[in-house]
Amino acid sequence: xxxxxxxxxxxxxxxxxxxxxxxxxxxxxxxxxxxxxxxxxxxxxxxxxxxxxxxxxxxxxxxxxxxxxxxxxxxxxxxxxxxxxxxxxxxxxxxxxxxxxxxxxxxxxxxxxxxxxxxxxxxxxxxxxxxxxxxxxxxxxxxxxxxxxxxxxxxxxxxxxxxxxxxxxxxxxxxxxxxxxxxxxxxxxxxxxxxxxxxxxxxxxxxxxxxxxxxxxxxxxxxxxxxxxxxxxxxxxxxxxxxxxxxxxxxxxxxxxxxxxxxxxxxxxxxxxxxxxxxxxxxxxxxxxxxxxxxxxxxxxxxxxxxxxxxxxxxxxxxxxxxxxxxxxxxxxxxxxxxxxxxxxxxxxxxxxxxxxxxxxxxxxxxxxxxxxxxxxxxxxxxxxxxxxxxxxxxxxxxxxxxxxxxxxxxxxxxxxxxxxxxxxxxxxxxxxxxxxxxxxxxxxxxxxxxxxxxxxxxxxxxxxxxxxxxxxxxxxxxxxxxxxxxxxxxxxxxxxxxxxxxxxxxxxxxxxxxxxxxxxxxxxxxxxxxxxxxxxxxxxxxxxxxxxxxxxxxxxxxxxxxxxxxxxxxxxxxxxxxxxxxxxxxxxxxxxxxxxxxxxxxxxxxxxxxxxxxxxxxxxxxxxxxxxxxxxxxxxxxxxxxxxxxxxxxxxxxxxxxxxxxxxxxxxxxxxxxxxxxxxxxxxxxxxxxxxxxxxxxxxxxxxxxxxxxxxxxxxxxxxxxxxxxxxxxxxxxxxxxxxxxxxxxxxxxxxxxxxxxxxxxxxxxxxxxxxxxxxxxxxxxxxxxxxxxxxxxxxxxxxxxxxxxxxxxxxxxxxxxxxxxxxxxxxxxxxxxx
DNA sequence: ATAGGGTTAG
Numbered sequence: 001x002x003x004x005x006x007x008x009x010x011x012x013x014x015x016x017x018x019x020x021x022x023x024x025x026x027x028x029x030x031x032x033x034x035x036x037x038x039x040x041x042x043x044x045x046x047x048x049x050x051x052x053x054x055x056x057x058x059x060x061x062x063x064x065x066x067x068x069x070x071x072x073x074x075x076x077x078x079x080x081x082x083x084x085x086x087x088x089x090x091x092x093x094x095x096x097x098x099x100x101x102x103x104x105x106x107x108x109x110x111x112x113x114x115x116x117x118x119x120x121x122x123x124x125x126x127x128x129x130x131x132x133x134x135x136x137x138x139x140x141x142x143x144x145x146x147x148x149x150x151x152x153x154x155x156x157x158x159x160x161x162x163x164x165x166x167x168x169x170x171x172x173x174x175x176x177x178x179x180x181x182x183x184x185x186x187x188x189x190x191x192x193x194x195x196x197x198x199x200x201x202x203x204x205x206x207x208x209x210x211x212x213x214x215x216x217x218x219x220x221x222x223x224x225x226x227x228x229x230x231x232x233x234x235x236x237x238x239x240x241x242x243x244x245x246x247x248x249x250x251x252x253x254x255x256x257x258x259x260x261x262x263x264x265x266x267x268x269x270x271x272x273x274x275x276x277x278x279x280x281x282x283x284x285x286x287x288x289x290x291x292x293x294x295x296x297x298x299x300x301x302x303x304x305x306x307x308x309x310x311x312x313x314x315x316x317x318x319x320x321x322x323x324x325x326x327x328x329x330x331x332x333x334x335x336x337x338x339x340x341x342x343x344x345x346x347x348x349x350x351x352x353x354x355x356x357x358x359x360x361x362x363x364x365x366x367x368x369x370x371x372x373x374x375x376x377x378x379x380x381x382x383x384x385x386x387x388x389x390x391x392x393x394x395x396x397x398x399x400x401x402x403x404x405x406x407x408x409x410x411x412x413x414x415x416x417x418x419x420x421x422x423x424x425x426x427x428x429x430x431x432x433x434x435x436x437x438x439x440x441x442x443x444x445x446x447x448x449x450x451x452x453x454x455x456x457x458x459x460x461x462x463x464x465x466x467x468x469x470x471x472x473x474x475x476x477x478x479x480x481x482x483x484x485x486x487x488x489x490x491x492x493x494x495x496x497x498x499x500x501x502x503x504x505x506x507x508x509x510x511x512x513x514x515x516x517x518x519x520x521x522x523x524x525x526x527x528x529x530x531x532x533x534x535x536x537x538x539x540x541x542x543x544x545x546x547x548x549x550x551x552x553x554x555x556x557x558x559x560x561x562x563x564x565x566x567x568x569x570x571x572x573x574x575x576x577x578x579x580x581x582x583x584x585x586x587x588x589x590x591x592x593x594x595x596x597x598x599x600x601x602x603x604x605x606x607x608x609x610x611x612x613x614x615x616x617x618x619x620x621x622x623x624x625x626x627x628x629x630x631x632x633x634x635x636x637x638x639x640x641x642x643x644x645x646x647x648x649x650x651x652x653x654x655x656x657x658x659x660x661x662x663x664x665x666x667x668x669x670x671x672x673x674x675x676x677x678x679x680x681x682x683x684x685x686x687x688x689x690x691x692x693x694x695x696x697x698x699x700x701x702x703x704x705x706x707x708x709x710x711x712x713x714x715x716x717x718x719x720x721x722x723x724x725x726x727x728x729x730x731x732x733x734x735x736x737x738x739x740x741x742x743x744x745x746x747x748x749x750x751x752x753x754x755x756x757x758x759x760x761x762x763x764x765x766x767x768x769x770x771x772x773x774x775x776x777x778x779x780x781x782x783x784x785x786x787x788x789x790x791x792x793x794x795x796x797x798x799x800x801x802x803x804x805x806x807x808x809x810x811x812x813x814x815x816x817x818x819x820x821x822x823x824x825x826x827x828x829x830x831x832x833x834x835x836x
Numbered sequence: 837a838t839a840g841g842g843t844t845a846g
Contacts (some may be wrong), residue, residue, distance in 0.1 A: 042837090073837070074837050081838095107837095110837090112839070143840085144838075147839060178839090212840095212842065216842070241841080243842040245842095273843095275844090276842085278843045281844085314844050316844090317845070342845045344845085346844075347845090349845065380846045383846090
């Protein structure tokens, strides 16, 4: 046999090895070949490119040139594809030069490769030159360029090229539309429908790939009926199309339909694959159905996909979200041979969600030790854990890492950082991060405002509005909910009404998050008429809406209305949740309906399958305590399935004070102080207990002890709003005789209101409804202590960019101001306040 | 040897 025959045989063997035994085996053969020609080099090089080993492919290309072998068009094509994948523009340009030198520049395949290379490397102009050089209207080149632009997320440029293509008289085909449709999810439903209409007009036939792209587009816009309609247009179905349909149904929370599509798929003889099972598991976690998730898990085991990375990741997510324990997910994790970044992130997020933040931090370190680098998902998850723990030291530690790796360029990461700092009480640091960010979005400001709300700093939360407006960031339904909640926290009716106007004009009043906040706002301001009106305007009240309304009624003293609202809620078919029962128990406890409250408590698990948490037990203890059933309350504390916290003991201590049980009260105070020795409220409750029992010596002694330990009573504060000014009263200050007098009345009123079950927030000192106070005092001429203004730059009115001053009421789409004038808000958000 | 569809983590 001659050398030529030998080479021919070896080259064929090389291709066979690459195809059947993988690139490594083929490489061994290649390395041992005594003679190599251009076909041998090309075979091994293209095998590396196909296997995405682009770096090795380019190394081989260099070796080939070094050996003096001249490449052909096949070699150059593979090398160019590897350059494009690596973003190796310099190497690519050299290859382009060889293409021209070898006279191959008219080869359509190489031209397509070059267009792809230049487009992906941000050299759109070069790519376009190559494209425009051809005047015979090569649709493949045009489509390649559009495809590369879409893959590099340059949506607008892709659209522009599409328009130029049409102008050049080139007709798009099914390939072009598949890529364009992939982009429609970023351009909006309008564009998606436009593309659908265009492809019909161009007379393009629906193949299964194109059908899948259209189905996916409609699914992303929650148009599952259209998606199904399109998929039924032709009988051709494959595993891609079925998976797209199932994923669409899952993402739209149509779990029943997703499962039934899965059954149809199997009946039609198409075998589900790892992607299909990942989608199905995802729908189990989105509706928190452990039962369904376990069924799919067993199917996954049966078909041998348990170790698959996509399925495994989806299983971890499902078990973390649906199961009460972390063990199932941890077991799946151990079964995954090489966990990727998504695997680790799901695991870390799960542990954090289950309250094991420390474990999250450990796993974060383990992940890096295993050689997996965190991405923006991981970092925002880990910052979420910092934020949950309110741990400044952990936040700072991870912030340092983020700065080092320049990960704070990602807005999601920076937003998580803002959230973690604000959650840990470091508002200054949060503002500093905000100042360093290139761009900010509504989430940046919303998380800051809601964290400030959580910490009780509602004034600063409202100030966020001004910064947000100055920054040109529009308020959305979530930020509005936070700002309304700040206004509610302050009980400032006027600011709340301004925000209500903005909600109506921006159309966000249709969102449940906003309307729920409005109900909360008006309840907190003591105006149940307004709260009721806001509640009635909600199209489909969810459990949160009902909870807010019921809680508003209860905390304003309308106990029986609250309980009948609960009946309405059940009749409306809305399932009560854990907050509902907290509210009901609270209502009964404060309304003196002790037996009824016990009934609700017992029914929650039995009838409604809602497990009581520690807060529910605290409420139960309060209820029994107020009823004077102190022993029973004590037994609950001892037998409940949670370790009692200081609040539970304090609740019973308060009951002991009401019923004059000194020994039990002393016991409770002792247990409280073990858990929370720096809480002045414990001393004061105990002192009052002594006073009420006629043991004022002990009362004095307790107060003295408190002072000796460096503790002061938290000053009671309340606000009232008079003519757009906020007046602040504090029980701790004695700067002015009028204030002293008011404070005296305030103390009396506080006691009276509290005993009647009126709104009282332990955590935010003392906050009362301004309207009730105004009525009680008959005061409108109080010196202004601390006015809190959202100033006129807050751009509340969309039309005239100014406040509508002195709003008295918002009814539907009508805004009523103090002099009785009404402004109508039109659907486009403009209102009839021209010239205002 | 040139252009196309589905999935999992915040």
